[in-house]
Amino acid sequence: MAYSDKVLDHYNNPRNVGSFDKKDPGIGTGLVGAPECGDVMKLQIKVNSDTGVIEDAKFKTFGCGSAIASSSLATEMLKGKTIDQALDIKNTEIVNELALPPVKIHCSVLAEDAIKAAISDYKAKNGAPAPAAAKA
Amino acid sequence: MSHSKEEHHCWNCGEHSASERAARSLFCQFCNTLQAPSPDYYRFFSLPKTLAIDDEALQQTFYQMSRLLHPDRYGRRHERERNYSLEATAILNDGYRVLKDPVRRAEYVLRENGFQVGEQRSNEVPPELLEEVFELNMMLDELKAGDDDVIPQLDEARDRFLAMLDSIDTELDEEFRSHDAADDDGARMASLTAIRGILHRRRYIRNLIDEVDRQLTSRNA
Numbered sequence: 001m002a003y004s005d006k007v008l009d010h011y012n013n014p015r016n017v018g019s020f021d022k023k024d025p026g027i028g029t030g031l032v033g034a035p036e037c038g039d040v041m042k043l044q045i046k047v048n049s050d051t052g053v054i055e056d057a058k059f060k061t062f063g064c065g066s067a068i069a070s071s072s073l074a075t076e077m078l079k080g081k082t083i084d085q086a087l088d089i090k091n092t093e094i095v096n097e098l099a100l101p102p103v104k105i106h107c108s109v110l111a112e113d114a115i116k117a118a119i120s121d122y123k124a125k126n127g128a129p130a131p132a133a134a135k136a
Numbered sequence: 137m138s139h140s141k142e143e144h145h146c147w148n149c150g151e152h153s154a155s156e157r158a159a160r161s162l163f164c165q166f167c168n169t170l171q172a173p174s175p176d177y178y179r180f181f182s183l184p185k186t187l188a189i190d191d192e193a194l195q196q197t198f199y200q201m202s203r204l205l206h207p208d209r210y211g212r213r214h215e216r217e218r219n220y221s222l223e224a225t226a227i228l229n230d231g232y233r234v235l236k237d238p239v240r241r242a243e244y245v246l247r248e249n250g251f252q253v254g255e256q257r258s259n260e261v262p263p264e265l266l267e268e269v270f271e272l273n274m275m276l277d278e279l280k281a282g283d284d285d286v287i288p289q290l291d292e293a294r295d296r297f298l299a300m301l302d303s304i305d306t307e308l309d310e311e312f313r314s315h316d317a318a319d320d321d322g323a324r325m326a327s328l329t330a331i332r333g334i335l336h337r338r339r340y341i342r343n344l345i346d347e348v349d350r351q352l353t354s355r356n357a
Contacts, residue, residue, distance in 0.1 A: 031266050031267060031270060032266070033261025033263065033266050033269070034261065038261055038340070038343075039261075040261060040266060040269050040270050040273060042270055060270075060274070062270070062273040062277075
């Protein structure tokens with residue numbers, strides 16, 4: 001199957017690969033797996049506890065090119081957003097940006113799930129919903 | 137499991153029999169001619185439709201039928217009988233391969249009951265394994281990058297997955313028994329659904345182990 005240029009770009013030069021210490025209270029970790037193809041995706045966010053802004057994001061994905069590209073793009077989209085804004089990220093934005101074909105849409109869904117999982121992990125670690133002070 | 141009335145009606149001698157045993161036999165009880173073989177493996181091997189089966193009895197039946205169906209016996213027989221013998225031999229071999237293996241056997245019964253199973257992709261990551269699978273993939277990456285230090289860890293992980301496979305097989309065995317003991321179709325279907333889930337996890341873990349083995353061998357090669 002032919003990948004779009006954007007997918008290839010993210011696949012060949014994935015942004016923000018790596019990991020943070022998941023025990024750090026300022027870090028939210030989402031680990032998800034894809035029913036369709038056995039992909040495993042880990043996405044982490046580093047949140048500023050005062051502002052609720054995601055200052056950094058990292059990922060590591062084992063899976064197909066589209067899954068890697070989707071999570072790579074997701075980390076880029078996350079940076080600079082508040083966690084509330086990040087919750088609004090929809091998989092369709094990833095689909096459009098990467099021009100994913102229908103058979104690869106589940107990869108973007110997985111990335112969205114990973115974002116949500118990382119945020120809820122962060123929230124769970126920090127007790128209450130994080131401060132919404134920095135509503136832009 | 138079906139108890140529909142079947143009759144034996146020999147294509148060769150024309151004799152009838154209403155006995156179920158005669159209807160299920162591969163050979164006419166009157167003229168001993170080979171009859172059209174049943175494509176149903178359980179029926180072909182005269183086994184009740186249970187998931188737990190007696191391996192030894194199955195093997196005995198297989199040997200016995202192999203002798204009865206040997207092509208040499210049909211060389212000079214009627215063409216129709218000769219064709220039946222070829223068909224029956226194919227069913228015999230395929231059926232034996234499927235029935236003697238618990239996983240294939242369960243897949244066969246699942247398929248017969250309308251479940252989608254088999255070799256097609258079913259790499260669903262069991263959620264309780266995500267962490268472990270992620271770690272395993274990390275180690276495989278390191279190995280591919282030339283870091284042999286992870287080999288002991290990989291061996292350990294492999295052992296853990298093998299142990300999981302063992303406990304899955306035990307689970308499968310228990311579920312076979314509850315399938316066989318089910319009093320009604322609802323309970324039986326529920327059990328088959330559980331079995332499909334177990335097979336799913338089994339295949340996933342099997343694939344992981346194979347992947348580890350592949351990487352370790354190519355490393356040592």
